[in-house]
Amino acid sequence: KSEGRNNSAYYTDGLTQSARERLMLESRLRAAILEQHLELYYQPQVQLATGQIVGAEALIRWQDPVEGLIGPNRFIPIAEQTGLIHDIGLWVIQQSCRQGVLWQQLGLGNLRIAVNVSAHQFQREGLAQHIADTLLSTGFEASLLELEMTESALITQHADAIGLLQRLKQLGIRLAIDDFGTGYSSLAYLKALPLDVLKIDKSFIDQLPEHQQDAEICKAIITLAHTLGFEVLAEGVEHQAQHDFLKQIGCDEFQGYLFSRPLPADDFAALVLQGLKQ
Ligand code: C2E
Ligand code: CA
Ligand code: CA
Ligand code: CA
Numbered sequence: 001k002s003e004g005r006n007n008s009a010y011y012t013d014g015l016t017q018s019a020r021e022r023l024m025l026e027s028r029l030r031a032a033i034l035e036q037h038l039e040l041y042y043q044p045q046v047q048l049a050t051g052q053i054v055g056a057e058a059l060i061r062w063q064d065p066v067e068g069l070i071g072p073n074r075f076i077p078i079a080e081q082t083g084l085i086h087d088i089g090l091w092v093i094q095q096s097c098r099q100g101v102l103w104q105q106l107g108l109g110n111l112r113i114a115v116n117v118s119a120h121q122f123q124r125e126g127l128a129q130h131i132a133d134t135l136l137s138t139g140f141e142a143s144l145l146e147l148e149m150t151e152s153a154l155i156t157q158h159a160d161a162i163g164l165l166q167r168l169k170q171l172g173i174r175l176a177i178d179d180f181g182t183g184y185s186s187l188a189y190l191k192a193l194p195l196d197v198l199k200i201d202k203s204f205i206d207q208l209p210e211h212q213q214d215a216e217i218c219k220a221i222i223t224l225a226h227t228l229g230f231e232v233l234a235e236g237v238e239h240q241a242q243h244d245f246l247k248q249i250g251c252d253e254f255q256g257y258l259f260s261r262p263l264p265a266d267d268f269a270a271l272v273l274q275g276l277k278q
Contacts, residue, residue: 026082029062029075033087037063040095041262044271045114045233045255048247053272055112057148057255058096059262060088080120089121090130097140099265108272114146114176119153128167135171142172148199149176151183162192169194176233181221191228198225200251202236209245219249226250 032038042056062070079085096113103111121127135142154161165175176197181204200221204214225232234246237256246254
């Protein structure tokens with residue numbers, strides 16, 4: 001990129017370098033969608049009490065022939081700004097359901113698949129219908145599909161968030177709040193939402209168990225969630241001491257590099273099968 005930086009011709013159309021890069025990335029992203037260069041990786045979700053893999057979070061990657069693997073933080077914001085997120089989001093749901101059925105056929109058992117849903121996807125009508133159609137066309141069991149959404153997505157992006165969630169819930173799928181603790185949902189709101197899981201944000205996990213306040217916050221979230229009938233998953237668990245503490249305070253599940261990084265579908269399947277053999 002450096003060759004263009006001091007070239008005055010670079011700015012003649014009035015676009016700044018970053019706007020130009022965004023445009024470039026946008027058109028490349030459109031091509032990537034068409035050429036099927038998007039791929040889902042899967043990170044195991046593990047039950048703390050048993051150590052068993054009970055599901056996976058689907059995390060999108062862009063496999064660029066030239067640049068290699070591009071992470072979602074680089075292209076999801078652009079997908080959101082351009083509206084490409086809608087097509088991508090529908091594909092993620094469909095691909096996850098297909099994968100879940102394939103894994104069942106491979107004998108991996110009833111694994112849950114958690115899918116990230118962007119705030120923008122809530123603004124458009126038809127999300128619930130698409131999910132209903134996809135469950136039907138793939139044959140994936142509704143109770144095995146989980147949607148992860150952030151607190152702010154629910155509160156700021158949809159006038160009738162509770163109504164939408166109730167419609168989603170009626171399909172039989174599971175609903176999770178992602179990055180819990182970083183948004184600003186009120187307790188009244190939490191009580192009103194038909195949720196299944198709170199995912200404690202990694203920032204509260206990082207300094208466990210030494211950090212006294214974070215330790216107390218995690219305990220409080222777990223108590224609150226269990227009182228409301230939700231499960232709790234801790235994300236970003238990297239160290240054994242974090243794991244042991246979370247298990248001790250009654251957290252239900254965890255996810256993180258300690259157990260596994262997000263894996264390509266085949267590697268994930270191999271990991272699960274290896275666990276089943278033991
Ligand atoms: P997220 O949903 O909060 O996902 C957790 C991120 O933390 C993932 O990064 C995951 O790879 C990473 N992670 C997991 N365990 C650890 C750990 O132990 N340590 C550290 N340092 N990181 C860990 P990733 O895959 O780069 O995804 C980043 C974000 O991109 C996600 O954050 C999510 O907001 C978004 N994203 C990913 N896939 C999708 C998708 O299919 N659709 C939408 N709308 N957003 C997605
Ligand atoms: Ca997530
Ligand atoms: Ca998260
Ligand atoms: Ca996040």
